[in-house]
Amino acid sequence: MTDANCLAAEPLIAVRCPACGNDTSITGTQKYECRRCGQTLDPREHRIAILAEREAAMMRRINARQARAFLVALANIKGMPYGLVFLPASPEDLAFQYRESFSPAMDNYQEAKWLVNHKLFRQFFPPNFPDSWLARSCGGSEEQKQAASLAQIVTARNYLHLAWKATDSDERAWRIRALREFARQITIHPSASSTSLTASLQIGPPPKDAFQQALLYFQSHGSLARRCLNPDCRQTPYFLAEKPNQKYCNERCSEVARNAAKKLWWKRHGTAWRKSRSKASARMKPHGKR
Ligand SMILES: [Zn+2]
Numbered sequence: 572m573t574d575a576n577c578l579a580a581e582p583l584i585a586v587r588c589p590a591c592g593n594d595t596s597i598t599g600t601q602k603y604e605c606r607r608c609g610q611t612l613d614p615r616e617h618r619i620a621i622l623a624e625r626e627a628a629m630m631r632r633i634n635a636r637q638a639r640a641f642l643v644a645l646a647n648i649k650g651m652p653y654g655l656v657f658l659p660a661s662p663e664d665l666a667f668q669y670r671e672s673f674s675p676a677m678d679n680y681q682e683a684k685w686l687v688n689h690k691l692f693r694q695f696f697p698p699n700f701p702d703s704w705l706a707r708s709c710g711g712s713e714e715q716k717q718a719a720s721l722a723q724i725v726t727a728r729n730y731l732h733l734a735w736k737a738t739d740s741d742e743r744a745w746r747i748r749a750l751r752e753f754a755r756q757i758t759i760h761p762s763a764s765s766t767s768l769t770a771s772l773q774i775g776p777p778p779k780d781a782f783q784q785a786l787l788y789f790q791s792h793g794s795l796a797r798r799c800l801n802p803d804c805r806q807t808p809y810f811l812a813e814k815p816n817q818k819y820c821n822e823r824c825s826e827v828a829r830n831a832a833k834k835l836w837w838k839r840h841g842t843a844w845r846k847s848r849s850k851a852s853a854r855m856k857p858h859g860k861r
């Protein structure tokens with residue numbers, strides 16, 4: 572039976588909203604908006620099959636070891652975020668910025684780039700990085716787009732530092748929540764609009780991609796977040812403790828600290844110790860073997 576009023580000639584295309592994940596069917600010619608978040612839907616870019624493939628790559632379950640490795644790597648990258656820096660920068664970062672202020676901006680993002688390209692961490696970032704939500708929103712040259720995407724990662728690190736330094740579990744949960752919202756900007760489909768990004772976060776928590784899974788791991792294991800007590804620690808000043816009373820990130824840092832403590836002891840007590848020792852040996856002399 573055919574209905575004369577039905578536009579049966581135009582085939583329907585199954586699409587998924589790139590912001591909120593809502594599935595719907597649209598025709599290829601009209602302009603459609605997602606009913607949940609207002610995102611404009613594109614019959615080519617938002618086909619369910621295409622989005623499902625992207626999700627499969629990003630939503631794979633990660634284990635605790637991967638979560639820990641990613642969190643520590645992200646926490647320890649260097650570089651300055653650009654734009655509105657409302658999050659505190661570490662003294663090392665300020666020094667770096669000062670040193671590098673006459674070099675091309677990309678130097679600043681070398682470590683963020685290293686993180687994105689590292690084979691262990693590829694699934695934490697969108698498959699077509701640096702084609703990210705911010706890069707598309709900002710536009711500009713390829714280099715500018717790349718810098719914008721990498722700057723997002725450096726900013727995420729600053730959010731993570733705040734969670735790392737939190738003094739109680741309530742503050743930590745608050746910081747992680749802020750970071751989870753921010754991280755969605757990094758992993759959301761690049762075609763999402765700002766409005767639908769905001770709307771999708773109001774609907775509920777973001778999809779559990781690898782980045783979000785790592786942050787959920789941090790939420791439940793955040794009490795192991797430590798800062799290495801070796802003031803000269805360069806490699807992993809932010810680390811996750813293996814044992815509850817661990818104070819240094821690795822054996823080398825605790826060795827350095829032990830040696831420094833010994834040196835300090837000698838500086839303070841060395842003269843007195845040598846005096847008492849020479850007195851003792853003077854008393855011993857008559858009986859000493861020579
Ligand atoms: Zn939507």
Ligand SMILES: [Zn+2]
Pocket residue numbers: 799800801804805807808819820821824
């Ligand atoms: Zn250390």
